[in-house]
Amino acid sequence: MNGNTFESSMRSRYFKQRLFFGAVRLSALVITLALLGILAYILANGFRAISWEFLTQPPTDSMTKGGIMPAIVGTLYLTVGAILVALPLGVVSAIFLTEYAKQGALSRIIRIGVNCLAGVPSVVFGLFGLGFFVVFLKFGSSILAGALTLGILILPTIIGAAEEALKAVPQTFREASLALGVSKWDTIFRIVLPSALPGILTGAILGVGRAAGETAPIMFTAAAFFTAVLPKSIFDEVMALPYHIYVLATAGTHIEETRPLQYGTVLVLIALVLGIDLIAIIMRSMMRRNKRW
Amino acid sequence: MNTLKTRKKILTQHAEAMIIRYTFGFFAFLAVLLLGLILVFLFREGLPLFKQISVADFLFGTAWYPTYTPPEYGIWPLIVGSLAVTFFACLIAVPLGLLSAVYIAEIAPARIKEILKSVIELLAGLPSVVLGFFGMVIVGPWLQETFDLPTGLNIMNASVMLAIMAIPTISSISEDALYAVPREFKEASYALGATRYETIIRVIIPAALSGISTAVILGMARAIGETMVVLMVAGGAAAIPESIFDAVRPMTASIAAEMGEAPFRSGHYHALFATGIVLFVITLAFNLIADYISNRFRETGSGTL
């Protein structure tokens, strides 16, 4: 082969490579800038609104002054309720899928069901919550209805994380336990589950973060724009951070005036959700480093 | 300990084990039951609409005026709105998602990889209402000024914000697919004198194609099912758009915006549930297709190059 054409073809090949790598790096940069940009804007415009009063007082003067405490409390109730529903159900389902019915028609049907549930749009969950919990079961617009709806929403996330955590437990632990004459259930409960717990917890934390940020599922099932007092029972409506942001920004009576508070609320919500996600990410990397098996 | 138990005790132990197995199985099956329940209740509240109007008129009617007298319930503009924002969102999200996945899986040095993965994970965690807010308050006015528009709430705005939501999905699933490509393929390509770029484009990506398709389909499903972003940012005009700067009202936005005002069990109420059925079916179809692709090719290996 003529040396010159070889060299020039290599040059053009490497040129294409440089172009491609440049595009690849550019996309990574764009994505990172998008995240940082959003966070920076929210932080810059929102931190002025943050104060102790903002976090602990209810809103006053048609939401133009005061704080968002009831929304924080409401979000807390809803997410705790959601995880109370999804965690036991999700872990039990995951145990069934990994320890009892690994293959076969039943487990395949369940897996397809879980995957499809994961793909249902959040507003459809809202409609379902409305039709089933609020109307059919007569719970009314309430923490109960909202928590149940959110719980179903995050169920696939919990099942996925729990399954992964259970599968990661070495098979040899199960064998050792069974060979000692320990029953299958005792093996699961005392060896497999404790080993899988950190992974399950990480998944639960991510589920909580997801539930805290959702608006559509609670719009028709639990959320109210304004409650005069904090909820006294699970049948009461609540305020919630995401819903509060939405209404303030689109339908409140003083959209421009409340803008600083909107930014502040968004900042609080982001801090909450990203904080939760960061905890989970850190937990996960700590677990990876500490794995001794 | 050293005596064989009586037959009775063995049977109760056996019964216990069966009880646990069936109880757990029931709870695991609950996910499927819930799916069915969702369908049942959507139909329960949505089907009554079709006493007033035919399915064809509903799906393809071009006039969505549910609050007029007489009301018109044609959701074709809503469907087009959903499709439009999803399409343009994917135009942005698929290249960015795929390229970033390639970067993470093949090119990035270890520390940058960890950082970028965390960035994408945090991006995925951003609540949709936050992105909607950002689009409304920052992107909208910017678009309005830069392009001299009456309003910055339109398809373009929604597409950009939806793309931000879809990128993490596309990126992480593609990344998994790229990782799953056997090392032997890469090594064979390098051993034949191919550059890294050529190996990625001609060997690795084609081998991961089924996983990447799954990623794109699920990203699309995410975009089409997204509510708050389009509610706050797509403009709200229930009309068939003519340009990318037109406002639209995707199905999700319509449901969320109007549910609060539709009188209980009125025609409007039923129409919104019926829209929910359409949405559910579309996203279900996307998910089933994605499932099918990923399962089919998992069994046959890494596809054909």
Place this chain on the structure above:
Amino acid sequence: MVTVEKDFIIRTKNVDFFYSAFRALSDITMDFEKNRVTALIGPSGCGKSTLLRLLNRMNDLIDGTRVEGEILFEGRNIYASDVDPVEIRQRIGMVFQKPNPFPKSIYNNITYAPKLAGIRNTGEIEALVEESLKQAVLWDEVKDILTKSAMTLSGGQQQRLCIARALAMKPDVILMDEPTSALDPISTAKIEELIDTLKKRYTIIIVTHNMQQAARISEYTGFFYLGKMIEFNATEKIFTNPDVKQTEDYITGRFG
């Protein structure tokens, strides 16, 4: 002349074993004598580990398997429908090829199964721990660090811990699946010594791919090939004057 009646604690009768359609074991008939060490040898894939795992019904864990024939433990077929495998495994223990202690303390590794079997008395439990660790020749090394995680022990120590853990259930038979193949020569020697002491109280059936080990420690040896038992005899006879030519070929290294 007085003939001593041999006490066979486990007997297999015409055992066939199938992984779905594949016949992994054909017509295995063997008698395992109490308080003796019986070795199962043969090349890779000959079925010796499979047979071992049949003896404590560990193959039940694999889907699609089928057992034909009988395996009698103290005269009762362990595959009968009224037999609880959990019960069997309390009487027939197992030590695995790769040491697999639980991610718990040394103490808790040993007490895990006895507690679940119903032993509650703290004094009894502590005595059990000491006795088991002494029998496994590990007591002196760990008696001051019982609360430390078992994962901090060396490979050889972990395997002795696994032996102690199995002993704590006071089984009648101990099955060992290549227990020293993952260990260094010194740990291997310690465990072989240990087996020699254990056989006074327990019956030991050991699978090994190391022929010299089988010759050193066992009284009886069974040679397996492709799922069939080729020869089963006193160890001395197998290694000096085997009846079957195939056995002799394997022993002398002509194949395997």
